[in-house]
Amino acid sequence: MTEKISVIIPVYNVENQLQTCLDSVLSQTYQNLEIILINYGSTDNSDAICRSYAARDSRILYFKKDNGGLSDARHIGIRQAKGTYVTYVDAEDWVEPTYLEELYKTLQAHKADIAVANYSVYKESEDLFYFYIKDEDYYEQVYSPAQIIDGLFEETNNINIALISATGKLYKRSLFNDLLFPKEHAGEDGFFNLKAYLMSERTVYLNKGLYVYRESPEMPSATWMQDWMMTLVYAMEERLAIVASHGFPLEKYMVTYRQMLEACLKNVEEQGLRDSDAYRSIQEKFQVLSLAPQRYETKKRAIVLAANYTYVDQVLTTIKSIVFHHRNIRFYLINDDFSQEWFRGLNRHLAAFGSEVINCRVDSSHIKQFKTNSNYASYLRYFVADFVSEERALYLDSDMVVTGSLEDLFTLDLQGRPLAAVRDYAVQGQDRQAMFDAGFMVIDTAYWKQYNMRRHLIDMTSEWHDKVPFAEQSILNMVFCNNWLTLSFDNNYAVTKSSLSGYHLPNGQDYPKVLHYTSHRKPWLPLACQAYREVWWFYAQMDWSGVAENAALLPLSEDMIYPKGRPFTCLVYTNISEIPHLTDLILALPKVQFKIASRQHVTDKLAQLITYPNVTVYSAIAGLNGLDLELVRTSDLLLDINPGRKVVEILDAFRFENKPILGFEDLKSTKHNQQTYSRDRWKEMAETIRQMRKKSL
Known part of the structure; x- marks a missing residue:
């Protein structure tokens, strides 16, 4: 124990408690201490007690000053501190x-920046401990800055209070190089510690009551007067700003903030101050906050996924898309090869959104119950009712993303049916019966259990x-033949089947x-081959701070994907791989997006163009009318520069939309008001495109 610890004790009118506090510090098993007493304006016998102890022990440094408040006293203490580590003790406590030995050893063992002990509460008027942690309940927990944000809301054993108070902790002195307690600031402990935790690499918590908080009748009680309450509200708003600036979810903080405003209003009313400026200000904040929906609830809705680990990226993308638009979801992942570490890591993220994921593991005994020539993972959905405790669940395939709220489906009247689903317009059953697409189902799990549908x-x-x-x-359609409720195609927009459904995008939606x-046409493959590819990648590349940004749970909009606007785009629709000056144009116009589409499988030469960051290549897209419409809608001009047979309906669509068509004179085979250039004037074409892009900004 060679490193010095500075113990800072602010003192203010605590003559009856001070000796107990000082004796407990001097009796520490860790003895390499300096004890800094800051008497900030005491009018009782505290000064004499401090002088007496300082005369007895050379480790005690005593400073006396006018009353500048608790924070100011702590500032003076930290300026005087010479220790490698610092702890604060309030003079009325012990x-x-x-205390110091255990905090120090634990901090060293975990290479942490802050060690936090829990506390006991002693009520002096009753000579009774009424909060005390038993020895057998001891454990240690290490927090990263992100994890400790959730810890601040952990009410078990009052961990949230232990974490947020300034006392009961051992800090690295170096943290205070950039940190100070806010002066004259209600809630100063919480404000300071939040910043300290976010600046530290790790914090270790000891579930042991090493600090004793004294409740004394001589101590002044909190008075909910106007200035104090407004300062408290402002402090909470500053904490919200800090958490938001670090990209952490705000839901739990908003619940706390709402509760604080309610408590303030109640106390002001009890004191007869309804006409005060403070009451009006707090009431206004509460009314504005009440306009926003409360997102954090204890009741969770069930969503089921089923996959093996080869689909881990797709599973995570589906989950993030759902959490982007929802809170309070319990995911059930039916699988046989996901690791427990994966679930633990994902649950740390989901907890911030009031959500969780359950490991629903199947084994060989489940799989051997049936014979199949197909991938068994496709059949894992049979076991939904075995794992789900809720009476209603949504099942989604893992090649799906959600772009809006599914809340209405959790309360949908199934009219006594076991499931609801979207019709599969590409297939028919026996006797030309309609079949449902089993990739998305609203399941009555109680029905499935009652009638043993798995069997x-x-x-x-x-x-x-x-x-x-x-x-x-x-198989699912055979079992549930004519016993399913039809959902809108909007709830399962199969990108390869949209033209068969007669679907029209609902008003107010940018996306289904x-x-x-569906099919082999997946958006994560190198070559594009379906519509809405950019939507999948929007969710796939989103980190968890990005998920939290949609606090209002708005549906996906185009400006979320393209906050600076959709890039200016040129479309080349070709069946030929040899396209003159295409690479020259791509290189000359790095800020222009090029979409190169073919109804046939593209050659390696065209496929190689995806190495340029401003190129997307669409391969083998014959028959995908929905994708053709998307390409026309999202492109600003058509380049008619490919030899060979033209796709006339694409030329017609650009002319109908009054969008420009640029082409090479010798390659133009139809008249569609093209603006043409000779091949050797491709640089002029590039400059025209550059100016078009400039005007579009």
Whole structure:
């Protein structure tokens, strides 16, 4: 124990408690101390007690000053501190003999910047401890800055209070090089510690009552007067600003803030101050806050996914898309090969959104219950009712993203049916019966349990797996034939089937509510081959601070994906790989996006163009009318520079939309009001495009 610890004790009118406090510090098993007493304006016998102790022990440094408040006294103490570590003790409290030794050893063991002990509460008027942690409940927990934000709301054993108060902690002295307690600031402990935690690499918590807080009848009680209350409210607003600036979710803080405003209003009313400026100001804040929906609740809604670990990126993308638009979700992931560490890590993120993910692990005994020639992972949805405790659950395939609220589906009247789903317009069952797409289902799990639907599905699979065309979807449709409720196509927009459904995007939506990237045409593949590719990548590349940014839970809009506006885009629609001066144009116009589309499989030469950051290549998109419409809608001009047969309907669409078409004179085969250039004038074409982009900004 060679490193010195500075113990800072502000003193103000505590003559009856001060000796107990000082004796407890001098009796520490860790003895390399300096004890700094700051008497800030005491009018009782505290000064004489301080002088007496300072005369007895050379480790005590005594300073006397006018009353500048608690924060000012702490500032003086930290300026005088020479120790490598610092702790604060309030003069009316005391500490257990091993307080410093245990904090120091734990801090060293975990290489932490702050060590936090819990506390006991002693009520002096009753000579009774009424909050005390038992020895057998001891544990240690290490927090990163992100994790400790959630810890500030952990009410078990009053951990939230232990973390936020200034006392009961051992700090690295170096933290105070950039930190000060806010002067004359109600809630100063919480404000200071929040900044300290965010500046530290790690904090370690000891679930042990090493600090004793004394409740004394001689201590002044909190008076909810106007100035004090307004200062308290401002302090909470500053904490909200700090948390928001670091990109952490605000939901739990907003709940606390709302509760604080309610408590302030109640106390002001009890004191007869309804006509005060403070009351009007706080009431105004509360009314504005009440306009926003309360997002953090204890009741969770169930959403089920099923996949193996090869789909981990897709599972995470689906989850992030859902949490971007929802709170309070309990995800059930049915799997057989995800690690427990993956679940622990993801739950640390989801907790900030009132959500969690449950590891629903299947084993060989589940899988061996049926025969199949297909990938068994497709059949994991059979086990939904085995794992889900809620009576209603949504099931989603992991090649989906959600762009808006699904709240209405959790209360949808299923009219006694076991599920609701969207019709699959590309297939039909026996006798031309409509079939549902099993990629998205609203499931009555109580019904499934009552009628043991899993058993029916397994039996049917064993009997029919080699006789049906669409694997588990055919089996599900056979079992639930004519016993499902039809949902709008908006709830399962299959990107390769949209032209069959007669679907029109609802007013006010920029995107379908649920996008399903069906078939082999997946958005994560190098070459584009379906619509709404950029939506999947928006969620896939989003970090958790980005998920938190949609605090209002708004539906996805184009300006969320393109906050600076959609990039100026040129479309080349070709069936030929040899396109004159295409690479020259790409290199000359790095701020212009090029979309190169072909209804055939593109050659390696065209595919190689995706190495340029401003190029997207669409391959084998014949028959995807929805994608053709998207390409026309999102492109600013068409480059008619490819040899060979033209796709006339694309030329027609650009002319109908009154969008410009630039082409090479010798390659123009149709008249669509093209602005043409000779091939050797491609630089003039590039300059025209550059000026068009400039005008569009």
